[in-house]
Amino acid sequence: MGADTNMFSRLQNIVFDALSDVAAERGVKVFVIGGFVRDLLLKRPSKDIDIVVLGDGIGVAREAARRLGNARVSVFKTYGTAMFKYKGMEIEFVGARKESYSPGSRNPSVEPGTLEDDQRRRDFTINALALSLDRDDRERLVDPFNGLQDLHDGLIRTPLDPVVTFSDDPLRMMRAVRFATRLGFRIDAVTFEGIKSNRERLKIVSMERVMDEFNKIMLAPCPSIGIKLLDQAGLLELFFPELTALKGVEYVDGVGHKDNFYHTLAVLDGVSKHSDDLWLRWAALLHDIAKPLTKKFVDGQGWTFHGHNHVGERVGGRVFQRLKLPLNEKTKYVQKLVFLHMRPIVLSEEEVTDSAVRRLLFDAGDDIDDLMLLAEADITSKNEAKVKRFLTNFQIVRQKLKEVEEKDAIRNFQPPVSGEEIMETFQLPPCKQVGEIKNAIKEAILDGIIANNPDEARAYMFTVAAKIGLAPSPD
Ligand code: ATP
DSSP states (O other): OOOOOTTOOHHHHHHHHHHHHHHHHHTOEEEEETHHHHHHHTTOOOOEEEEEEESOHHHHHHHHHHHTTOOOOEEEGGGTEEEEEETTEEEEEEEOEEEEOOTTOSOOEEEEOOHHHHHHTSSSGGGOOEEEOOSTTTTOEEOTTOHHHHHHHTEEOOSSOHHHHHHHOTHHHHHHHHHHHHHTOEEOHHHHHHHHHHGGGGGGSOHHHHHHHHHHHHTSSSTHHHHHHHHHTTOHHHHOHHHHTTOOOOEETTEEOOOHHHHHHHHHHHHHHHOOOHHHHHHHHHTTTTHHHHOEEETTTEEEOTTHHHHHHHHHHHHHHHTTOOOSHHHHHHHHHHHHTTHHHHHHHSOOOHHHHHHHHHHHGGGHHHHHHHHHHTOOOSOHHHHHHHHHHHHHHHHHHHHHHHHHOOTTOOOSSOHHHHHHHHTOOSOHHHHHHHHHHHHHHHHTSSOSSHHHHHHHHHHHHHHTTOOOOOO
16 A cells, blocks of 8 residues: 655655755665654644654754754754754654663663664554655655554554553553544554553553643543543543542432433533633533532432532542642633533523623623533433423523623623722721622622612712711711
8 A cells, every 4th residue: 555645745845855865965764754644644734743864863953954944953862862943843853763661660771773663662553654755765655564554444553562562651551542532543452452451550650641641632522532441441540530430320219310420521522512622621521520429319309419519619629739730720710610510500490680690790700601611511411302491591591691791791890999999988997898898889780789880889889888887088
């Protein structure tokens, strides 16, 4: 099978021509390898180019960079690699190498090797394809492990015995799932067995690297595929026991609850259809995380999960910490959505009053659209009539949200009367009463007693002050 590779872009051709020239002059062989070749054959865009040199990779990098307008070369001597950027592309060079691993470490000992040695150390056959940049046989595909066939068949397979590949570098187990999820490929049965039997070795990989891969899975068009694979392989429970704890259905007196693991995955996919935002996807993944902790069977009510949103907000924070995810405004955003996730549904079940909508807008602020997306995706019932009723009610909530926001501008609520103004008007030092008045004004706006404007707010301020026995200062 030949490769249809006559499709380098103009810029890529400039780079490859320069490399062919340098290779010819130095009498060395140079190949494009890895993800770039895979994506080229799949007709997927890719920015980064990996080059393997049978010889001095750093020297070839320096000379090629010189010819391409003197790009600055970063050299990593310890690894024998070099990199430069050219018009938005990152071009990485490595001398062909052979790696051998010792158990307990992810850092192999490395020695120069042949092209095939270099291809052997790659994770999957589809990532081990190489294209020659030799002037004489430019674009010849070097494919000792049938990677091209696997690309056609949509198969993730290791070039060597999977037990060796995964034991050498257990991060590859996460990468297998990532590629399967992103490309919509199957993991070959023997390869999958290799993952299962090596799963415990994931423990030697740092959480940051595991999360790098996990987040790439989360960003795939249908992330549930990857999470189910991680679960089936026995990897998920190793680093995310809170999520696997959602699995299963319990029955009391013949009454069961839904399986919250599969429900969560359906919500995650639902949100992912409408948004590429990683953190909104995380909010979907964590929205019911505290259900196992709050689950109770109550006679006459069936299964209840009281306060699971509130507990979930805390558990979510702890999960972020343990998984070494960023602890910043993104964590707060995820926690906020977990906490609020039921509000639009509860609202839509009742008569949708303006004041309830105003309170929702106030609490969600700028995250209201994301919250609505999450709440809508949360409706995964199989009962079509129920789903229809909810979705219709949601339309009403959305419409009301729009109307109320246009009228009252609650989304980015700023107190219409400041604390300073209250202090000046009643000659007060900073004290509890100032807060009380401010809060009373806010509540009156949210309840629709007054409109959100300074005139009505000021008038109301005097009413509240009079009630607590305050008089304005004479001037
Ligand atoms: P993407 O750029 O979409 O993340 P990629 O395959 O290009 O995908 P990189 O992580 O940049 O991913 O890796 C480039 C190449 O290096 C891979 O195609 C593969 O050949 C090799 N590679 C990367 N990581 C590993 C690993 N852990 N084990 C073996 N080979 C690897």
